[in-house]
């Protein structure tokens with residue numbers, strides 16, 4: 581039977597490279613590219629079909645940052661497929677990044693230099709905003725929309741006699757000190773990206789606790805530093821090209837500068853080949869590239885407390901409940917208004 585794979589944010593960067601790699605591995609896959617921009621989704625599908633003309637590739641409109649869009653898309657998935665084997669939660673944003681040049685130069689001459697290049701700790705802040713659902717945009721896109729998607733897709737992910745894999749594209753930028761259970765959306769801080777990625781690490785552990793017994797397994801990967809639209813938002817592409825020789829040099833010391841989307845998708849691809857039951861639920865799987873350009877995946881333990889991951893899970897369930905209630909009320913109001921218009925005509 582064809583394996584069914586859904587990838588969010590599949591129209592560019594690491595998501596698109598993953599699709600390319602999966603098709604090179606196995607042409608008998610049913611790939612579903614879930615994207616917010618259908619024009620870019622069509623272009624991505626065409627590019628994949630150019631290298632794999634016999635591939636089965638569907639498109640699905642989904643804005644992971646919008647509750648309504650996620651719910652509609654999930655309905656569509658359940659109507660199209662009767663089971664899902666892999667769910668890659670890859671879409672992500674880092675809006676308005678600010679690079680702290682002073683901290684960078686200070687870090688360059690400190691003993692923390694390798695860690696600074698690997699994690700960007702202390703170097704980046706972002707400006708977030710509130711979206712139409714009243715949620716912080718980074719939280720809504722990188723975490724909550726994906727959480728809702730998993731919840732909605734439970735019937736196709738958790739099926740008797742079948743295992744499924746949920747894979748989060750997290751980051752080395754994920755940091756416990758950037759996250760607070762009192763402010764899970766990171767309304768008050770300046771590192772919403774690091775916070776949302778740490779939250780995804782916590783959530784993955786909680787999902788395993790609640791769903792492993794029903795055949796659903798969740799894992800977390802880090803793609804390393806990859807040249808994509810996301811990183812071109814931090815520094816312009818011409819600048820990245822200019823410092824490329826330095827980047828290859830740094831790679832010798834960190835192995836985290838994977839640099840290409842193909843390399844960055846290494847851990848995603850490697851998880852695809854593994855039995856989900858054999859994966860460590862508390863590990864983050866890192867895509868790494870050696871100084872010689874050899875790709876490999878390495879599991880590292882995450883900095884996670886069980887009680888913290890459970891509290892986040894409960895808070896997300898609460899948030900889901902109240903957003904669903906709000907949507908229902910909006911729907912009821914609309915219907916009442918339509919009825920009123922019909923009566924007054």
Ligand SMILES: NC(=O)C1=CN([C@@H]2O[C@H](COP(=O)(O)OP(=O)(O)OC[C@H]3O[C@@H](n4cnc5c(N)ncnc54)[C@H](OP(=O)(O)O)[C@@H]3O)[C@@H](O)[C@H]2O)C=CC1
Pocket residue numbers: 588589590591592593594595614615616617620642643644645646670671672673721749750751752802803804805806807808809810811
């Ligand atoms: N590049 C890097 O160095 C690293 C990246 N990551 C993570 O990797 C993942 C992929 O990013 P990357 O490939 O680098 O960057 P890209 O910007 O190339 O890819 C991000 C993808 O997510 C999509 N996306 C963004 N917002 C939404 C939304 N609301 N609904 C649906 N899709 C959306 C984008 O679509 P669109 O084209 O419409 O914007 C795009 O397809 C992200 O989660 C990122 O945080 C983690 C560590 C390092």
Ligand SMILES: CC(C)=CCC[C@@H](C)[C@H]1CC[C@H]2C3=C(CC[C@]12C)[C@@]1(C)CCC(=O)C[C@@H]1CC3
Pocket residue numbers: 679696697698699700703704750751752753804805811814815823826827830
């Ligand atoms: C000389 C040289 C290589 C300069 C680049 C300095 C910084 C712009 C980078 C150093 C570490 C990088 C990094 C990221 C962005 C660019 C850096 C800050 C990420 C935050 C990108 C998104 C992630 O999810 C993790 C990356 C960690 C490393």
